[in-house]
Amino acid sequence: MNRRSRLRMMASLAMIGFSPNLAACRAGASGPLFVDQAAALGVDFHHDAFLSGDYHFMEIAGFGCGMLDYDGDGDLDLWFVQGSAAGRSVAPSIPGDTRPKTDRLYKNLLKESGKLAFEDVTEAAGIREDGYGMGLAAGDYDNDGDVDVYVTNFGPNALWRNNGDGTFTDVIEASGAQEERWSMGAAFLDYDRDGWLDLYVSNYVSFTLSSHKACYAPSGAVDYCGPASYPAYSDRLLRNNGDGSFSDVTGELGIGEVAFPGLGVVAADFNRDGWPDIYVANDGTENLLWINQEGKRFTNQALAAGAALDGSGKPEASMGVVADDLDGDGDMEIFLTHLTGESNTLYIDDGAGLYHDGTNAAGLGSSSLPFTGFGVAALDYDGDGWQDLAIANGGVRTVDTAAAGQTAASTGLEQFWQRNQLMRALGQGRWEEIPAETAGDAFTKPDIHRGMAHGDLDLDGDPDLLVVRVNGPAMVLINQQGAPARWLGLRLVDTKDRDASGALATVVTEEGRRLTRRAAFDGSYLSVSDPRLLVGLGEDSPVAVEVQWPDGLHERFTWAGRATETYVELKEGSGEELP
């Protein structure tokens, strides 16, 4: 932490001392914090992993989910990634569901009806995505004012262009963004700042059905393989040509220099030079921090920056990733979810582009040891201004269940079941686990959880969660806390009228707090979240919002005369420019 950050943090801590614990006062504080309302809201998506019984690697490795406003009506719709037979003679695992096995899109009817409910519009939207689905990336790549979706698959990927009329068209062939290798994470970013969103795709390993081999647990039982069993692929960077097509610049820009099993991806300006960088969570190997050399090349500086390995110098099985100001000092921490026995990892940003492993001191180490973390969300569920963490857990090896304190009595999927976790921020860069019973059923019942997305589904000022499970029904977790007395919803819109994914906004309050948040579609595990920011203020009030835009512009928007307890749009170029 640099001197300025430390001063800022001390100032904000001083103010916190006077803030009442609002979370405990609000309605619903005595009941569970989150309640799964998927069925009641009309969300009947059920993932099908098409389990072969042969422990094919991809069955256990996926998959993500998305919250995005595809129809631009102001509320969040849901995109679910689905499995498939993937060329095998495998019957669907879920009986009774006769709908085609494809990714599914659910439209939020809140704006139309005034009531939160969802309707499956997959067929009407023209979506027929029958690859073996892994992950999602979202962004308006064609600058037509609506959000498009890139789907990574075990097999060829897809690019679903939003037609702006409620339908999508797969334009992957014409776009040149094809990737036939096993892809996992992806993120849109404008790395060369030419006004067009480029695309980074993290690739995993060279497992194919024909190269499948048997792997074993320590007991000698057949188990799923890990990434070390197959050679890794290099990731891919695709430059947007501005005409609907992409060019592969992987080699030219240095991305192809290494090949690691890539999973979660985030794009953010980690070194604060005004150019978006890329962080990749790699499975069992060093993580990557691609520092953007002004759009001309990327160099991996993860090791030099201290964000490649854990504190003892050991690579970990990184799955999900969050990049945000987690300790409230204005810079950007990186939080990663990991394999059972490794603990999740929090890299603390010292404000000068260097990181250190601060996991244990933050209280995030021991509680995560029994679990294999995948999806992760930084969200202020109780509106106190500090970023809490929700983590979706689920095993990948039979031995993980035993390590999580459960008895592996079955040879079925229960062997991989683990429960989710909700970590409440205490401030000062420390967290504690909320008892699972308090957090709700979604945190007590074990399952094979994977992707997680966050956003305010009911637009009530508190964040909700979407969690998906391997071979299980999706969970729509509605926050029961209710909004704090004061909150601010921010939609950051760039000069192309797009959500400014990667922008950093700092809300300056009357009490002198500075609450920094990163607006982003990307992060978590192969998932897409709402890029709008939801900032809980307790009983404090905003004075101004400072925005660091992805293209380097820094602006201040004074809050006098602007609304709170609602979503407000801030347009790039309309604020007061800061140095």
Add this chain to the structure above:
Amino acid sequence: MASGLIGASLSGCAKGETLAPLPVVDLSPLAPKAQTQVAGAQAALAQATAESAVPLAARFGELGRQYQAYQLLGAAERAYRNALALTPDAFEWRYLLAHTLHEGNQNEAAAESFDIAAELRPREGVVLFWSGQSWAAAGKPEEAKKRYEALLKDEPDHAAAMIALSRILQQEGDLPRTIELLEKARALDPNASEINYPLGMAYRALGQEEKAKPLVAARGDTKVKLVDPIYVDLKSLAEGAAVVLQEGTEFFEKGDLAAAERAFRQAIAEDPANVTAHENLGVALTRLDRLEEAETEIQKAIALEPNRVSLHFSLGSVYSRMGKGQQAIDSLRRAVQLDPAHAGAHFNLANALVRGGQPDDALAAYQRVVELQPNNADARLLVGLMQIQAGRWAEAERIVVASATAVPDHPRLVEMLARLRAACPEDARRDGPAAMALAKRLMDSKSDINSAVTQAMALAEVGRFAEAEALQAEALRVALAESRPDLEASLTYFLDLYKAGKPARELWAPDDPLMPGVQ
């Protein structure tokens, strides 16, 4: 199993404790030998109804060890607890119970159990170490710190304790003491990455980047040695093909091929249908240059699993080394047919096709490698070379320029481009000043015979024949001094040209050993 004992209350139990029922464990997923082993321990316990407390406890304890060895942690815990109900002061069962709990991430319970074990054997330093590890994992670093400090008081050279304590101190921000401890540990074990990396990070946090850099770079997963015979004995219990296979793989990775071969053969003895064991044995035998045996093992594996790509890839390598070109091509074609994205198989196939005199097919295979791995400099180099050899100069230029851009620091690509600019027979492709700049860059990065010959070629192209001649003569002198008589003819070939005031119009001399090629 052991029905006579389940739930029984024995007079030998301490403080009126009863024996808990053991869970029924399904052994069917275990490897056959492991099943036999665990079933033996179960049977031994089942026959022990009439025994007194100590031998009965030993049978519970032994069953606990078997369960723990195969990661059946819940069952192991119950078995150990029964052993301790019968013999509460038995150090071994207490210690292994603690390890079981630690492995199952029940860290606070593990720490308490280690602490009881430490009371039973106060001089056993490793118990304090594990107690510290469990307290730290339970999120109680202050308790862990006490154990590590107590251990270091008794055993001041306990490197593992120094590292563990330093981690807590680093989290507390006490960097001077962190560094002091890690430097001391490093003096005891300089190669342990678990010392070097955190030490580097501590120096970096103090702004001492020069000290930090090499230490951080020495990352890895090398741990200091920890003497823990009871736990090591337990780990050695686990048998079966999977475990032996894992050991074999570790031997192979360390380069101990003889030990790897033994382990893989043992794995096959345990499980003759284990494809990976046959495959790994085949790969180890290839490395040992016992190619016919390798072929046999890989063929056995293919008979068991005909569509595993890696088998055809490995078999292709064996055939290549045996000089069986067509069989190598057939195997590698099968590999790429099964996995069209297998860059290594495409590359080896291309090499085999070159050797088999099928340049067009080889070129296509190399180009596929470049598509799959844009930064594969070797493949790019060979694509360029094949175009040059075919005299397709425009295509060669396009490819070599693109390759030198995509992989800018690869000396052989820079060399190829420099030679193309200096000596291409087509006038339009040559560019003397560009060749000079590239040759200088090459010489700056790597001053060797290749670079000198390339620079001489560039000098001749810009008309500086005397300098070209001198440099070429020097290259020849160095080659002979370095006992490379094979280079004499090609170096003399160009030297004679420069002496006659002629530039080179070939990138390499006839039969030039310096020409890149398939290994």
